[in-house]
Amino acid sequence: VVDAASERLGRPLDLIAESDLNDPKTVTPVEQGGLGMDAQWADDVHHALHVALTRDTRGYYADFEDPGALAKTLTGAFFHDGQFSSFRGRDWGAPVDRKVVPGHRFVAYLQTHDQVGNRAVGDRIHHSLTPGQHAIGAALYLLSAFTPMLFMGEEWAASTPWQFFTDFPDPELGRAISEGRRGEFAAHGWSKDEVPDPQDASTHQASIVQWSEVGVGEHRRMLQWYRRLIALRRSEPALADGDLAKVEVERTPGAGASDGWVVMRRGPFSVVANLDEEPATIDIGREVTAVTAHFGDLRPSRSGAHTVRLGGHSVAIVRS
Numbered sequence: 001v002v003d004a005a006s007e008r009l010g011r012p013l014d015l016i017a018e019s020d021l022n023d024p025k026t027v028t029p030v031e032q033g034g035l036g037m038d039a040q041w042a043d044d045v046h047h048a049l050h051v052a053l054t055r056d057t058r059g060y061y062a063d064f065e066d067p068g069a070l071a072k073t074l075t076g077a078f079f080h081d082g083q084f085s086s087f088r089g090r091d092w093g094a095p096v097d098r099k100v101v102p103g104h105r106f107v108a109y110l111q112t113h114d115q116v117g118n119r120a121v122g123d124r125i126h127h128s129l130t131p132g133q134h135a136i137g138a139a140l141y142l143l144s145a146f147t148p149m150l151f152m153g154e155e156w157a158a159s160t161p162w163q164f165f166t167d168f169p170d171p172e173l174g175r176a177i178s179e180g181r182r183g184e185f186a187a188h189g190w191s192k193d194e195v196p197d198p199q200d201a202s203t204h205q206a207s208i209v210q211w212s213e214v215g216v217g218e219h220r221r222m223l224q225w226y227r228r229l230i231a232l233r234r235s236e237p238a239l240a241d242g243d244l245a246k247v248e249v250e251r252t253p254g255a256g257a258s259d260g261w262v263v264m265r266r267g268p269f270s271v272v273a274n275l276d277e278e279p280a281t282i283d284i285g286r287e288v289t290a291v292t293a294h295f296g297d298l299r300p301s302r303s304g305a306h307t308v309r310l311g312g313h314s315v316a317i318v319r320s
Contacts, residue, residue, distance in 0.1 A: 003036075014038040016107060022078040022093025027105040039147055042106040044080065048073040049110060049140060050125065052251075052262070052275060053133050060087040071249035074144055074264060077106040102242035103145030110137045111151045113162065120185040120195050122163030122207065124154065131157070131218055132313025135225050135295035136273040139315050140264060142229040143239050143271050145247050153209040155226040156219040163196045165204040174199040228293050232317065238267025250285075261310075270318050277312035284308060286320040293317045 006013040017026050017040040028034020044064075051057060051064040063069070063086050064079060073079050076096050085092035111125045126134040134157060142148045153160065164181060168174040178199050182192040196203040213219040233239045248265040259275035261282050269292065274280045279297070283306055291298065297311025308316055 016040065022080050024094060024096045024101055027101065039105050039107050041112075042073070042077045042108050042146060044069075044078050045073045045106070045108040045141065045144075045146065046110065046112070046115060048079060049137050050115075052259070053129055053137050054125065055259075062086050067251060067253045070140075070262060071251045074140065074249045075244060075247045077103070077146070077244075096244070098244035101244070103244045103247070104147050104242035106146045107149050108141045108144055108146035109149045109151065110141055111154060112149070113151065116151065116162040117164050120188070120190045122161035122196070124151075124158065124161065126154070126157050127161070130277075130313045131222060132296045132315070133275075134222065136275065136313065136315045138226060139229055139271050139273065139295070139317065140262070142226070143233060143264070143266060143269070143317065145242050145244050145266070148233075150226075156214050156223040158209050158219075159213060160209050161207060163203050163207045164198050165196075165200075165207060166198040167204075168199065225293075225295050232293065236267075236269065238269055241267065268319050270320065271315065272308045272310065272318060273315040274310040274312060279309070279311050281307050281309045284318065284320070288318045288320060290319040291316055292319055 002013050002015045015037050017035070017037040019026050019040050020043050022044065025034045026037050026040045028036070030036035047061055047064045048069040051061050052070050057065045069079050076098055078093050078096055080092040081095040082091060082093055084090070116122055116124050125137070129137075166174065166177050168177060178197050181198055182195045185195045186192055196206070214223060246267070250263045251260065252262075253260040258278070261272070261274045261276065261280055263282065263284050264271040270284045270286070272282055272284055274282065279299070285306060287304055287306055288301060288308060294314065294316035296314025298314065298316050299309035299311070301307055301309055308318060310316060
């Protein structure tokens with residue numbers, strides 16, 4: 001139907017699946033036995049980033065505590081690619097052929113209306129992160145081989161939540177929604193008074209982004225970082241390349257309670273991120289010739305070094 005409409009209108013139309021089946025057939029052409037979607041959401045990328053940044057391993061995040069989850073998803077979209085999913089209680093998904101399926105077929109993100117709105121109080125991921133951690137998450141998905149998708153207000157670290165709100169005129173339906181929502185989260189340890197009433201107009205009002213924040217303080221700083229990352233992706237072919245077979249990711253968990261670090265290599269560029277709050281010297285395995293951008297504390301390295309010295313919760317994009 002979409003293809004027919006595209007032909008009739010004389011312009012391309014993209015059909016993107018919001019699917020959690022982890023099945024590459026979703027984006028496989030129809031003539032090759034697939035569903036022929038132009039792209040599909042990649043929730044596993046979100047889950048791996050979420051756990052790496054927040055350490056939240058409740059519910060469907062549990063499996064992503066695996067130290068290899070971040071590298072696996074950034075290079076192949078799916079973590080559950082035929083292996084057991086503890087949340088679903090069964091084997092799930094199928095592997096992506098990285099040599100055949102381009103990364104552009106997968107939509108990656110740090111947060112979405114689902115992942116925020118379906119939380120008890122609608123808190124955004126950056127509400128529980130330092131600015132440096134937020135900047136790391138942005139760099140890893142905006143400079144990935146996937147098609148990146150931003151959630152409104154994320155790019156300036158909006159202070160407002162995105163809460164679940166409704167406006168049902170039927171009193172009985174409205175009451176059922178309110179009680180059901182609060183009852184659902186009470187089962188997860190939330191007080192009913194803590195969960196906003198979806199039918200209360202104040203819940204909607206609290207979710208409206210405040211545009212006055214955009215040019216102020218840390219909000220402005222984060223917006224500048226997002227603009228820098230997007231400009232890099234737009235201007236550097238290696239960072240826009242969707243070839244998943246060319247993406248290399250190395251994740252070192254670190255010793256003890258350390259969160260370690262991650263390096264994502266994209267052609268001559270390396271995204272180097274210190275996930276830990278303590279400074280780290282990170283060996284990227286190639287000579288650093290220039291620092292293209294950074295957020296946080298970047299410490300000088302000697303000429304010709306293969307290392308990047310980063311402060312806690314800092315990230316740099318370097319060229320080799």
